[in-house]
Amino acid sequence: MAAALNIQKGTSKHSAYDLRDPNSDVIERHTLAVIVDNEPGVLARVIGLFSGRGYNIDSLTVAEVDHTGHTSRITIVTVGTPAVIEQIKAQLGRIVPVHEVHDLTVEGPSVERELALFKVAGAGEKRVEALRLADIFRANVVDSTLESFVFEITGTPQKVDAFAELMRPLGLVEMARTGIAALSRGA
Amino acid sequence: MRPRLDRGFFYALRMHGRTAEGTERQMTQMTGAKMVVQALKDQGVEVIFGYPGGAVLPIYDELFMQNDIQHILVRHEQGAVHMAEGYARSTGKPGVVLVTSGPGATNAVTGITDALMDSIPLVVLTGQVPTFMVGNDAFQEADTVGITRPCTKHNWLVKETDRLAQTIHQAFHVATSGRPGPVLVDIPKDVQFATGTYVAPREAGNAHYNPQVKGDREMITRLVEAMETAERPLFYTGGGVINSGDAATQLLRELVEATGFPITSTLMGLGAYPASGKNWLGMLGMHGLYEANLAMHDCDLMINIGARFDDRITGRVADFSPGSRKAHIDIDPSSINKTIRVDMPIIGDVAHVLEDMLRIWKSRGRKVNREGLARWWAQIAEWKKVECLRYRNSDTVIKPQYALERLEALTKHRADRYICTEVGQHQMWAAQFLGFEAPNRWMTSGGLGTMGYGLPASIGVQIAHPEALVINVAGEGSWLMNMQEMGTAIQYRTPVKQFILNNERLGMVRQWQSLLHGNRYSHSWSEALPDFVKLAEAFGCKGIRCSDPADLDDAIAEMLTYDGPAIFDCLVEKHEDCFPMIPSGRAHNDMLLAADAEAFREGAALV
Numbered sequence: 001m002a003a004a005l006n007i008q009k010g011t012s013k014h015s016a017y018d019l020r021d022p023n024s025d026v027i028e029r030h031t032l033a034v035i036v037d038n039e040p041g042v043l044a045r046v047i048g049l050f051s052g053r054g055y056n057i058d059s060l061t062v063a064e065v066d067h068t069g070h071t072s073r074i075t076i077v078t079v080g081t082p083a084v085i086e087q088i089k090a091q092l093g094r095i096v097p098v099h100e101v102h103d104l105t106v107e108g109p110s111v112e113r114e115l116a117l118f119k120v121a122g123a124g125e126k127r128v129e130a131l132r133l134a135d136i137f138r139a140n141v142v143d144s145t146l147e148s149f150v151f152e153i154t155g156t157p158q159k160v161d162a163f164a165e166l167m168r169p170l171g172l173v174e175m176a177r178t179g180i181a182a183l184s185r186g187a
Numbered sequence: 188m189r190p191r192l193d194r195g196f197f198y199a200l201r202m203h204g205r206t207a208e209g210t211e212r213q214m215t216q217m218t219g220a221k222m223v224v225q226a227l228k229d230q231g232v233e234v235i236f237g238y239p240g241g242a243v244l245p246i247y248d249e250l251f252m253q254n255d256i257q258h259i260l261v262r263h264e265q266g267a268v269h270m271a272e273g274y275a276r277s278t279g280k281p282g283v284v285l286v287t288s289g290p291g292a293t294n295a296v297t298g299i300t301d302a303l304m305d306s307i308p309l310v311v312l313t314g315q316v317p318t319f320m321v322g323n324d325a326f327q328e329a330d331t332v333g334i335t336r337p338c339t340k341h342n343w344l345v346k347e348t349d350r351l352a353q354t355i356h357q358a359f360h361v362a363t364s365g366r367p368g369p370v371l372v373d374i375p376k377d378v379q380f381a382t383g384t385y386v387a388p389r390e391a392g393n394a395h396y397n398p399q400v401k402g403d404r405e406m407i408t409r410l411v412e413a414m415e416t417a418e419r420p421l422f423y424t425g426g427g428v429i430n431s432g433d434a435a436t437q438l439l440r441e442l443v444e445a446t447g448f449p450i451t452s453t454l455m456g457l458g459a460y461p462a463s464g465k466n467w468l469g470m471l472g473m474h475g476l477y478e479a480n481l482a483m484h485d486c487d488l489m490i491n492i493g494a495r496f497d498d499r500i501t502g503r504v505a506d507f508s509p510g511s512r513k514a515h516i517d518i519d520p521s522s523i524n525k526t527i528r529v530d531m532p533i534i535g536d537v538a539h540v541l542e543d544m545l546r547i548w549k550s551r552g553r554k555v556n557r558e559g560l561a562r563w564w565a566q567i568a569e570w571k572k573v574e575c576l577r578y579r580n581s582d583t584v585i586k587p588q589y590a591l592e593r594l595e596a597l598t599k600h601r602a603d604r605y606i607c608t609e610v611g612q613h614q615m616w617a618a619q620f621l622g623f624e625a626p627n628r629w630m631t632s633g634g635l636g637t638m639g640y641g642l643p644a645s646i647g648v649q650i651a652h653p654e655a656l657v658i659n660v661a662g663e664g665s666w667l668m669n670m671q672e673m674g675t676a677i678q679y680r681t682p683v684k685q686f687i688l689n690n691e692r693l694g695m696v697r698q699w700q701s702l703l704h705g706n707r708y709s710h711s712w713s714e715a716l717p718d719f720v721k722l723a724e725a726f727g728c729k730g731i732r733c734s735d736p737a738d739l740d741d742a743i744a745e746m747l748t749y750d751g752p753a754i755f756d757c758l759v760e761k762h763e764d765c766f767p768m769i770p771s772g773r774a775h776n777d778m779l780l781a782a783d784a785e786a787f788r789e790g791a792a793l794v
Contacts, residue, residue: 094520095341
């Protein structure tokens, strides 16, 4: 656990850095899992780093995952060239309450999930069609009135996007998304 | 030197406090304000720099009732932080600052940012409005931890007195471990008044913050192999060597002497290798020496030790040292591959890595490429013939370079000479013309380039070294930015020498306007400067003015022998440019020497 600033990985032989062209201009999308002390201001430090140094955040989620150890897991989806991604990880590792930084995109296979709530209002055939599609997407109905449904859907961001596209013509009123939670596969 | 008039009087008070405290159990219970003072004592703090105000009055009350910690009353909070920087840089110990909430904290921000950029360990304690008023726009309230989050290494808002001592101890640990930097502890007034349990430093724990100090052996071996075969090797050292401590300096000197490789340094690293050393090429960078920059451009092995490839060093990144393999030793992983991609990254403390490097290099038979090195030194000797620091002297007006040459000649015999600078042309000339034989003797604002740094920094240095010769080489523009601190210099009888190269211009701004903006000197001179001699008298110190080169030596001698602070108004040539220079965005081998400047000006009009 104490490996946060013990960045042995930074020496390039341990890093996935060498596997790709470090000077590449190709923009990559990486999912980072950052284990931090759950103390006031820690999220502001992480977000401030991204805004202050001009990095991108596509998605960010945070919650305490160890109540006894008071550590939180921040999952960040970011985009940048390989050099920028390496720099983001090094800069995150430098924040004092950060324990570990994992790049799930290069550390092996991982799973990503997102939860979303959709409010869809309509009547007649559109209402039936919305319910039918929800069933196909394995979305649950968590609230229902005579004019509306609230669907709950869990899946990859692509699946949530696809569902949103289908609901739009069927009376999509509002949606709320949690952002991505991710874990590496295997033990 | 320092007034200690209050000792006898408060001794009685202190003894009274001791008997009242009674048993050991009670000893660990104390108010937050007392905890602050106790924690500082337990951390070995001897001096703090500060300014009182409403939100820190309980702490000032505790300071009043003790004599172990000396408090230096500054005239502006920015001055307090720069003094603490000067203290820290010249001693290797963390500097401590105590200021009040709101404006006290915001005034400190420039100094804190300066310390972050130059990796100076500071512990800044700020008062805050009581916890129940935080967020209410209370009088003298500012979101101090919010404001200082990007300019500190870490900061804390302490909401419970029970956590205060532990937080202060951790603050010292974070400030001084790994890459040093400023930290801030924000302490609400009710936390200072309330009683809680004190913990000693050894019980406080350091969380998980323990940066790696040992470098990767395999990578160090690769570097040693490269050193054995390199034809044109070069050490490029920085402030990290000085931050690593005396052992790092010793090991660096041993390594340089043993290998015979040339060495150059950044502005922040001057003194780690002696300027009189035979392998010394001088400072590199935008106003670095011709031979140092050409060596950087043409080397085939660059060994970066504790420097960070700053843009004032690299010039145009695309053309930076195109033919070299590069090693980078740095304790901060984020410095590696940030701007320049290196072949041999080594994360670790400079002293630890140099020790391993030397041991491995020796055990492999102390090999270097002798023929290659001989050719390399011959090439460097050719570059040195350019004499890039040459300037045209004058009988009638003092050239700033001449003033510094004379200052160097008259003071270099003193081993206890400490030099501070402000920011601008004078700073670069000081780096070019003054020689540093030891580390921690050169205090300058490198990364942030803070005008107004030098005067308070010189006071901080003098507080740490009361008997030393402390000179602030200044420009009149920078010096005016924190001149109120002369009051502090007088109050604490610090005999700091303010050597002001007065050209009545913002010289570096003027130089850029001359070279790059068609000689349009937009707001780069002052039409209303004070009479510095009268100003010195108003403050109660010695004022000296000199405008004739013939009088310069006597005037400097007068400044040096005067027992007290002195302001030296050295009226210098108004239109001198600082050369050599790599124009911003150019490559190392595209340097501008004094003789080229006219041609460059004509070219610039076309760009």
